Amino acid sequence: MYKSFSMELAGRTLTVDVDRVGKQANGCAFMHYGETTVLSTATASDKPRDGIDFFPLSVEFEEKMYSVGKIPGGFNKREGKASENAVLTARVIDRPMRPLFPKDYRNDVTLNNLVMSVDTECRPELVAMLGSAISTCISDIPFDGPCAMTQVGMVDGEFIFNPSQKVWDEGDLQLTVASTAQKVIMIEAGANEIPEDKMIEAIYKAHDINQTIIEFINKMVAEVGKPKHDYTKFIIPDEMFEKIKEIVPPTEMEEAVFTDKKQEREENIKAITERLEEAFAENEEWLALLSEAVYQYQKKTVRKMILKDHKRPDGRRIDQIRPLAAEVDIVPRVHGSAMFTRGQTQICDVVTLAPLSEVQRIDGLDENITTKRYMHHYNFPSYSVGETKPSRGPGRREIGHGALAEKALVPVLPSEEEFPYAIRAVSETFESNGSTSMASTCASCMSLMAAGVPIKKMVAGISCGLVTGDTDDDYIVLTDIQGLEDFFGDMDFKVTGTKDGITAIQMDIKIHGLTRPIVEEAIRRTREARFFIMDECMSKAIAEPRKEVSKYAPKIIQIQIDPSKIGDVVGQRGKTINEIIDRTGVKIDITDDGSVSVCGTEKEKMDEAMHMIEMIVSDFEEGKLYEGVVISIKEFGAFVEFAPGKEGMVHISKIAKERINRVEDVLTLGDKVKVVCLGKDKMGRISFSIKDVPANA
Secondary structure (H helix, E strand, C coil): CCEEEEEEECCEEEEEEECCCCCCCCEEEEEEECCEEEEEEEEEEEEECCCCCCCCEEEEEEECHHHHCCCCCCCCCCCCCCCHHHHHHHHHHHHHHHHHCCCCCCEEEEEEEEEEECECCECHHHHHHHHHHHHHHCCCCCCCCCCEEEEEEEECCEEEECCCHHHHHHCCEEEEEEECCCCEEEEEEEEEEECHHHHHHHHHHHHHHHHHHHHHHHHHHHHHCCCCCCCCCCCCCHHHHHHHHHHCCHHHHHHHHCCCCHHHHHHHHHHHHHHHHHHCCCCHHHHHHHHHHHHHHHHHHHHHHHHCCCCCCCCCCCCCCCCEEEEECCCCCCCEEEEEEECCEEEEEEEEEECHHHCEECCCCCCCCCEECEEEEEECCHHHHCCCCCCCCCCHHHHHHHHHHHHHHHHHCCCCCCCCCEEEEEEEEEECCCCHHHHHHHHHHHHHHHCCCCCCCCCEEEEEEEEECCCCCCEEEEECCCHHHHHHCCEEEEEEECCCCEEEEEEEECCCCECHHHHHHHHHHHHHHHHHHHHHHHHHHCCCCCCCCCCCCCEEEEEECCHHHHHHHHCHHHHHHHHHHHHHCCEEEECCCCEEEEEECCHHHHHHHHHHHHHHHCCCCCCCEEEEEEEEEECCEEEEEEECCEEEEEEHHHCCCCCCCCHHHCCCCCCEEEEEEEEECCCCCEEEECCCCCCCC
């Protein structure tokens, strides 16, 4: 017999069935929100994984096409690798939950979310987030929860909590907030230039809703929750730490990490580790823990330097940004390029423009999104951090970083009507030491402007870090964190935006949440830093979008035709449009609303193609002059083609002013001739005349 729990959430009923299915998992929640159904499970291995010094958590979001009544595309007709949306959803679930597991937990844990039914009024992503939290909380897996998530949309300045898919896609805000019972633990946002105060208001309204969900989860745990199991703890013995400090005094560790050169710092730590390995050569137990011990020693040293001494490893002030540099046109012949450097973080971004026919096709659960016109891809090669390993294609981190930079720039892109191009930006990481996703935002903004994309405003991004003490009031916020401060700190708070508002947020933390003063200070700091980066660096490299696209980029001209004439332009089985393409070498895109785009590199050929299309869709008017080619000669006259599939007949009596016996005496196949439309003849056919063309035409 299973148990069912329900609550009202944002005007809809959330129901969780426990012990109905998935009973062999450590925890299972069969989630129903409206008619959206997600099966969420939490499973842990019995023993820790050998030879690792991290918590092996895996989060999956499985999109099943049957959930929306579709059969997957492709030859296999079954779901393949996770979509970009699935990867991003899994990351959003992972980020707030990971810090709530014990820091020394080494058992494999998998949180799986199977999307079985989708009600467009209730987004499955939200249901999966709640399902993962609930299934973990009621399981026997050690977890310092509960946590809860709420999503916020905005239409006409009004917040909508847990919005429908349509509101989420089309509104001005896409905000996800995760909370514990006390604090905000994760923020993810995409926004249409939302002012900072408005964003903070939305965050804490979502936080308040999360408290009602946490109360609901606590009731479930009290009734059906399992006792948490014991696990093998990985604790560094106090006597080992004391011995390490004897061999490597704190002042020496400070000197080792106190440098702005990443390679130098790594060499210092390597030398220290080798000394300790030699010292502990006879103690196998301590040798096995040495890597973790050195990590913790570094972490304590860096945190103490920052929190107590206000000293950063590279000597910067707490609110100081690393040295900045920016340049455009670094790569020849591409459509647009820019490089942005901040300290030892360096990104080169390259923009490619293409006709709208090259937009990305999306076969997913969201019926509102079937294509993506702007694509931002991020690459992180091993050489950027001085390592060597083969490239296996983009991982979840690369997909996430690309999506964040993409989200940052979408609000300032021109519409398809204003700029009828598909746009791809690729961020290549040349060097990495903290916040490459924010450097990608800056580099791609400049690259778009260099490519002649008429973006509405400049966008920049920056990340703030955090080091906390023993109390909520004991903390320090760091502007522009480098890799070491991210690694040993408590927060990576990334914010992008224009001077008028925020376009994206991504907040990762390693502690059990942030107080409101910390959130407000981080948002304020990132605003100040964005302005500085735009004014002092980016605008000096390129202040505004170029007026024209690169000479290497395709050119596009557009016209609007009557949708009923689309068939005339396309022709039977595409014969007409293909003939235009063969004659001119252009690309032609036609949308269902009659928007026609002609893309090419030679203006004359583009104009020729456009003229043909205009001729095909135009109705012949009496008295109007036309130009065409003789394509057929008969005894009674000649047929003139004005465009593929568009032709008319000139009677033999209308060819010359004098009487002629044979059409061939005056005209030859392929002749270009000017004609004037005479209107309809007695049989209702359009007739033309060569002899009546005005002499000066």
